Amino acid sequence: MPSMRRLLPLAIALGVGLVALLWGLAALESIVIDERHQARDGIASQEAVLAEYARRTLEQRLQAQLLEQHPAIEQAAEDPLAPAEGLLLIEDGRQRLPRRTAFVPGEEGPARALYDQLRRREIPPELEPGSPPQRRVELYLELRDALERAEVVEIGETMRAVLRHRNRFVLDSTFDLPLMIALLDDFTSRKTPAPELMMGLLREGFGRDPGARMAALQRALLRRRDRFTASDFRFLADRIAALSRGAGVPVDDFVALASTPARAPVPLPPRVTEPMLVSVEGGTFYVAPHSASSVRGVMADLPAAVDVLEEEMRRRGLLQPEDRVTLPPLHEATPLDTLPFVVDAPRLRSAWERAEERFWLKTGFVAACAALALSIVVLALLLQRRRYRFVELKSDFVATVSHELRTPLASIRLMAETLERRTRAVPAARDYPQRIVRDIDELSFLVENILSFNRLDKGRWQPRRTDVELRPLLDAVLEDLPQYGVHEVSLDAEGIDDVVLHGDRELLLLLLRNLVKNACTYNERHPIELRVQGRWARDCFVVEIADNGIGIPVQEHARIFEDFRRVAGTRARGSGLGLSICRKTMEAHGGRIRIVRSTPEGTRFALEFPGTMATARA
Numbered sequence: 001m002p003s004m005r006r007l008l009p010l011a012i013a014l015g016v017g018l019v020a021l022l023w024g025l026a027a028l029e030s031i032v033i034d035e036r037h038q039a040r041d042g043i044a045s046q047e048a049v050l051a052e053y054a055r056r057t058l059e060q061r062l063q064a065q066l067l068e069q070h071p072a073i074e075q076a077a078e079d080p081l082a083p084a085e086g087l088l089l090i091e092d093g094r095q096r097l098p099r100r101t102a103f104v105p106g107e108e109g110p111a112r113a114l115y116d117q118l119r120r121r122e123i124p125p126e127l128e129p130g131s132p133p134q135r136r137v138e139l140y141l142e143l144r145d146a147l148e149r150a151e152v153v154e155i156g157e158t159m160r161a162v163l164r165h166r167n168r169f170v171l172d173s174t175f176d177l178p179l180m181i182a183l184l185d186d187f188t189s190r191k192t193p194a195p196e197l198m199m200g201l202l203r204e205g206f207g208r209d210p211g212a213r214m215a216a217l218q219r220a221l222l223r224r225r226d227r228f229t230a231s232d233f234r235f236l237a238d239r240i241a242a243l244s245r246g247a248g249v250p251v252d253d254f255v256a257l258a259s260t261p262a263r264a265p266v267p268l269p270p271r272v273t274e275p276m277l278v279s280v281e282g283g284t285f286y287v288a289p290h291s292a293s294s295v296r297g298v299m300a301d302l303p304a305a306v307d308v309l310e311e312e313m314r315r316r317g318l319l320q321p322e323d324r325v326t327l328p329p330l331h332e333a334t335p336l337d338t339l340p341f342v343v344d345a346p347r348l349r350s351a352w353e354r355a356e357e358r359f360w361l362k363t364g365f366v367a368a369c370a371a372l373a374l375s376i377v378v379l380a381l382l383l384q385r386r387r388y389r390f391v392e393l394k395s396d397f398v399a400t401v402s403h404e405l406r407t408p409l410a411s412i413r414l415m416a417e418t419l420e421r422r423t424r425a426v427p428a429a430r431d432y433p434q435r436i437v438r439d440i441d442e443l444s445f446l447v448e449n450i451l452s453f454n455r456l457d458k459g460r461w462q463p464r465r466t467d468v469e470l471r472p473l474l475d476a477v478l479e480d481l482p483q484y485g486v487h488e489v490s491l492d493a494e495g496i497d498d499v500v501l502h503g504d505r506e507l508l509l510l511l512l513r514n515l516v517k518n519a520c521t522y523n524e525r526h527p528i529e530l531r532v533q534g535r536w537a538r539d540c541f542v543v544e545i546a547d548n549g550i551g552i553p554v555q556e557h558a559r560i561f562e563d564f565r566r567v568a569g570t571r572a573r574g575s576g577l578g579l580s581i582c583r584k585t586m587e588a589h590g591g592r593i594r595i596v597r598s599t600p601e602g603t604r605f606a607l608e609f610p611g612t613m614a615t616a617r618a
Contacts, residue, residue, distance in 0.1 A: 029363065
């Protein structure tokens with residue numbers, strides 16, 4: 001506590017200086033962090049500008065591509081035979097392009113059944129007499145009769161009557177198409193029709209206005225495919241293709257469109273209010289609103305568009321030869337304004353890495369300064385504390401040794417003077433010589449401990465190892481006890497009779513003498529009991545020495561082996577070097593000493609010698 005009070009002014013001064021220094025280092029670190037943020041924001045800003053340029057340029061090109069395709073979209077919307085690949089049209093929430101190939105569910109074939117029935121010259125019984133369907137069937141049958149009679153004039157008039165009726169009355173495609181295909185099958189099987197007639201019936205239709213044109217069979221079937229089952233559609237498409245090939249009418253595009261597999265609808269949001277990219281199977285659509293109820297789009301080759309965009313930016317000097325612009329795969333509808341363009345510019349990455357290196361270098365310098373300042377403060381306090389502690393220990397040692405030496409010397413002087421004044425015949429003076437010898441031996445033991453401690457502490461005592469029997473060594477220590485005034489000692493030894501230690505006999509003797517002397521000095525019981533037990537434990541030989549003394553407080557166990565350490569509150573004389581000498585002796589032999597247990601009933605020490613140092617005598 002006195003040393004702590006002396007350290008308080010120094011600690012306050014060092015603390016104030018440390019706080020001021022840390023505050024300055026914290027301000028410096030904040031500046032370093034701001035520099036890092038500015039560098040990062042600058043690089044991120046450059047990347048954002050390049051990405052925004054790429055988005056805007058791509059959007060302009062896609063808009064121009066869609067504008068070029070507007071006529072094609074309008075034509076494909078009106079003509080089912082017009083090319084529609086890569087085009088998108090949605091009107092009033094219904095997808096018209098790409099054309100969907102949906103059919104009436106089920107496996108039935110009512111159109112095929114009607115075709116077969118007509119070829120058998122049977123009139124469907126469900127037809128209402130006098131109705132347009134009834135009349136159309138009658139005209140068909142009249143044409144067949146004319147064909148069988150080979151009446152050319154009648155055939156021509158009947159065919160014209162059929163065409164006029166078809167132009168006047170628009171029947172349901174599920175009835176009209178099977179009937180017309182059956183009619184043409186009968187017609188072509190008995191007569192070679194004019195090419196213009198077959199071209200008009202099968203592909204081009206009749207009339208100048210596309211809206212009022214009589215629908216040709218190829219276009220009518222493609223436009224009304226959702227009115228048929230899949231089996232009926234395949235049957236009718238096969239018959240139309242056969243008729244077209246027989247008449248020399250183009251049919252390849254019809255066959256390709258008729259065999260197009262089913263497609264899922266383009267996954268658009270409920271409302272399209274801005275240009276966006278939509279991923280579909282096989283590519284990506286660029287989609288933009290055309291009117292309040294119409295959305296148009298065109299298939300975009302994004303990888304090629306990004307490559308062209310990258311080359312243009314490189315020509316404009318926006319990108320270096322090693323820079324790259326990439327667009328990650330899109331998995332859903334993505335507005336053009338949010339396209340996740342990634343700009344990979346090694347020059348920007350190098351600039352960021354250099355900024356990071358500078359940041360960590362400066363941060364490391366600040367941290368090193370803080371750690372150095374803290375270390376200096378701690379070191380200064382520790383050195384000052386050790387200095388005060390050394391002064392205190394030196395003072396305590398000088399006072400203790402002076403007292404310990406003064407007391408026996410004064411006693412010797414007093415008794416010697418008394419012996420001079422008295423004669424030998426005086427009974428009271430008979431034990432004076434014995435007491436003089438005992439005090440001299442105490443003084444000799446103290447001096448021996450001090451000298452041994454100094455030699456061990458300075459490393460001057462190198463063990464001279466010989467074979468030392470443990471039990472005789474312990475007996476020699478016990479034989480010396482009476483000269484210190486100790487007579488009643490009870491020894492219980494076990495496991496050490498045949499043990500030989502390869503060590504320095506003088507050091508081992510000093511070790512046991514200090515342990516036994518302490519056991520007798522710090523003891524208030526009669527007789528004094530010593531229990532010594534030797535045992536092998538793993539790779540060492542353990543000697544446990546127990547006494548029935550006053551014990552060592554638990555809080556002193558960690559420090560009792562320090563130099564000049566004495567148990568507080570004891571009145572026994574001593575220098576505080578005994579257990580320190582024991583520790584240094586064990587360390588010199590490669591072992592250690594520790595307290596196994598200590599209570600007011602006694603203390604048990606354990607001496608752990610290396611296994612190579614102890615042997616059992618045969």
